[in-house]
Amino acid sequence: MDRIPVAPLKSSSFSAATTREDKLARNLSLGPIKLNEQTKEARQEKADNAGGGEAAVDAVPEEASEPDLATLLAEIDAFLAAHRDGEAPPAVSEVTLDKFASAVEQEIAPGEGTDDKWAPEVPGEAPPLLAAIRGIAALASALTETQAEGGKYTIGLHRVTGVLHRAMTFVEDEFHALLEDPRVAKTAPGGDNGSATSKAMKRPPSFGHGAEPDRCVIPSDGSGAGDASPPFPPETVDRLRAMAEAMFVAGYETECTEVFLVARRNALDASLQSLGYEKSSIDDVVKMPWEALETEIATWIKAFRHTVEAGLPGERDLCARVFAGDRETLGRDIFVDLARCAMLHMLNFTEAVVLTKRAGDKLFKVLDMYEAIRDVAPAVDAFVAPAVGDKASALDDLKHELASVRTRLGESAAAMFCDLESSIRADAGKQAVPGGAVHPLTRYVMNYLKLACEYKNTLEQVFQEYHRPDDDGHEAGGGGGGPFVAQLMEVMELLHGYLEAKSRLYKDPSLSSIFLMNNGRYMLQKIRGSPEINAVVGEAWSRKRSTDLRQYHKNYQRETWSRVLNLLRDDGVITVKGHVQKQVLKDRFKQFNTAMDEIQRTQGAWVVSDEQLQSELRVSIAAVIVPAYRSFLGRFSQHFSAGRQTEKYIKLSGEDLEAIIEELFDGNAVSMPRRRT
Known part of the structure; x- marks a missing residue:
């Protein structure tokens, strides 16, 4: 009518x-x-x-x-x-x-x-x-x-x-x-x-009387936002159905549908506000500091899931109950309009996030958004079907928009992870890390990879869909195939090569070995401490790195302590034809004391932050040096007269030597202690 x-x-x-x-x-x-x-x-x-x-x-x-x-x-x-x-x-x-x-x-x-x-x-x-x-x-x-x-x-x-x-x-x-x-x-x-x-009296004007038809109206009054979208009991639905019928029989069908759209859009907006989500323009999001944006993303994810899993299904049910019978098609069309408006407003936020400056730290929040959109796709298909006519076209547009936003998020995530490789290659610093400690880049990359492996399935999906053309030739790591695993193993090998290059910045070969031990041990600890990254990297890679660590240890022992051990050997120079060459003996003690003073002064400032590695190094050093020194003392100390001569050449006891070794790798340089009495 x-x-x-x-x-x-x-x-x-x-x-x-x-x-x-x-x-x-x-x-x-x-x-x-x-x-x-x-x-x-x-x-x-x-x-x-x-x-x-x-x-x-x-x-x-x-x-x-x-x-x-x-x-x-x-x-x-x-x-x-x-x-x-x-x-x-x-x-x-x-x-x-x-x-x-x-x-x-x-x-x-x-x-x-x-x-x-x-x-x-x-x-x-x-x-x-x-x-x-x-x-x-x-x-x-x-x-x-x-x-x-x-x-x-x-x-x-x-x-x-x-x-x-x-x-x-x-x-x-x-x-x-x-x-x-x-x-x-x-x-x-x-x-x-x-x-x-x-x-x-508090509501805004309806459509057709000065309002914009495509605009989602935000309620002017925030009352009721805390429990927005309350359930509609049967008696309330009966009232609404009777009211709609009254407007239809009077020829006010357009006003009825427009009022319904405005009111339910307001209710959806209020439910989002109650979750802490406020709509922001793209410009506002792009200019937002990352710390604030990170919080906004977390709120968006919560609001998005609520909208798809609770809000829109509830609206679909309400439309079906109010516009039942002969008006069932109209109810579906109204719901499609509601869903499209609500979803497009929320997807605009993801578009803005993609437009922000790319940074590795943003990867995981982008992946969270990607997962949220990916996971709700079946629900979206279910609650908007079936639609016919123009509304089917609107639904197709919504599905296309969802797929498009997901694609852009995936591309952004893949690019951010690949930027990790670029950041390693771009680090051309010539300054060595003091004391041979763990390099900051090692800590950053390993923690980054550890967290990335918690998103392994999602990143594998992202790389399957959006990986670079040159990734096809990459070999997968020991944890299984796939472009993401291949990319991760490439980063691991690149980091290993980077550390090898950085170790050559140290003039002292012993310190170079300490640096490689520190970083290699840190990498191995991270891998073995995380089931996710350990599963990706594989046991073969870990065993290879353990072998490298043992070799670094041997290199350190050889460079530092083999020279000291040679001073404690009677190689036919100290004793000649059964007679001790006292001057040679004096020189040997002087050389030993000088060497230990140098080791204590330098290697006391070196850093081994891993307590287990520090203990292993000290034990291995003491096991070689202390017995050799005690034996040397026992054999030759009586050749010095008691008093000034003994104090002049024999400055360390066996206990003193143990104490010196126990103070190595603490990062504190100290002078050699006086001889204990």
């Missing part, structure tokens, strides 16, 4: 919130008065035409123009029935039209009674208010057609269509308020606080 034109009425059904109730009350109170004046004028005109003047008017009893309710209803029903059957309808008096319009006004008057006018009096029948609106809508339509054919109901048509317009204003406000907060259904209609009409 087409919407009934109401040309004489200039007030909008979406008038300002601050004057709505006043206008409605004023219309209800003045309508009958105006009509009575017009009716009297009509009577006077008929009397004049009859020649009776004022006396003729007075001759007509007032009671004759005011039939009882049964007569009124019978007259209206007869008029409508004849009109429906295409017959010449019987005449209906202006007073009858006025009284019928007044009855409808009483139904929509705020605060009238405490009964629920949207609840059917008899199960299965239409609610009283819906029946009244159906009647006045049918009457308005019939009067309009009659008037177009030269009818005589100008005054009655104005009165009926005016009441119909006000009725639609009332229904629309109730509809919007109940959609935004179903709790208003639990408030008695006569109450001022929490009634649907009073709540409706």
Whole structure:
């Protein structure tokens, strides 16, 4: 049914919130008065035409123009029935039209009674208010057609269509308020606080009256955001269905669907706000510091999952229940519009994140977003199907947008991981790490790879879809094939080569070996301490690195302590033909003391941060040097006279030597201790 034109009425059904109730009350109170004046004028005109003047008017009893309710209803029903059957309808008096319009006004008057006018009096029948609106809508339509054919109901048509317009204003406000907060259904209609009409005063204008159709309206009032999108009980859905039916029979289908869209968009926005998610422009996101953006991404993921897993399925159910039966297709179309608006707003955020400056630290949050979109794809397919016509095209656009955003996130993630390789190659620093400690890049890369391996399946999927063309020739590591594993192993080998190159910055070969031991041990500890990265790297790679560590250890022992051990050997120079060459012996003790002083001074400043490696080094050194020195002392110390000569050449006891070894690799250079007594 087409919407009934109401040309004489200039007030909008979406008038300002601050004057709505006043206008409605004023219309209800003045309508009958105006009509009575017009009716009297009509009577006077008929009397004049009859020649009776004022006396003729007075001759007509007032009671004759005011039939009882049964007569009124019978007259209206007869008029409508004849009109429906295409017959010449019987005449209906202006007073009858006025009284019928007044009855409808009483139904929509705020605060009238405490009964629920949207609840059917008899199960299965239409609610009283819906029946009244159906009647006045049918009457308005019939009067309009009659008037177009030269009818005589100008005054009655104005009165009926005016009441119909006000009725639609009332229904629309109730509809919007109940959609935004179903709790208003639990408030008695006569109450001022929490009634649907009073709540409706706070809503924004509906579509078609100054609002933008494609715009998702954010509620002007934040009340109720903490428990946004509350469930709709059956009795509330029945109310909404009756309200929608009332608007449809009056020809207000467009207003009904637009109000529904606005209200539910507001409710979805409120539910997101209750989760801490606020919509931001792309420019705002691009300019946001990473620390703030990281928090926003976490909030976005929570809000996105809530929207897809709870919010939109709930909206789909509500649309299906309110627009049931013959309007099922309309309900699906409305839901597709809701879903598309909600999803596109959220996907704009991901587009902005992709546009931010690329950095390795952002990889894992980007992967979190990628996983969120990937994981909800089946749910999106389920809750928006089936759609037909233009809405099917809109649905295809939404699916395409989801796939497009996921692709861009995947490409960004793959590029960020590959940037790790580039950052290693780009580090051309010539400054050695003091004390041979673990290189900062080693710590960064290994921790990065450890965390990356926790996303192994996702990164493998990303690299399968978006890996670079030159990745095809990469060999996979021991943990299994795949482009991500190949890329990770390349990074590991690149880091190993980088450390080998950095070790050559040390002039002391012993310190070079300490540096390689520190970094190799750190890498191995990270691999073995993480099942994820250990599974990717494989046992073969770990065994190879363990072998390298043992070789570094041997190199250190050889470079540092082999020279010291040679000083403690009698190689045929100290003892000649059974006689000790005292000067040679003195020189040997001097050389040993100097060597130990140098080792303590330098290697005491070297760093071995891993306690187990530090202990292993000290034990291995002591196991070789201390017994050799004790044996040397026992064999040759008696060749020095007691007193100054002994103190001059024998500066260390066996215990002193042990103490020196125990202080190596602490990062603190100290002088050689005095001989213990």
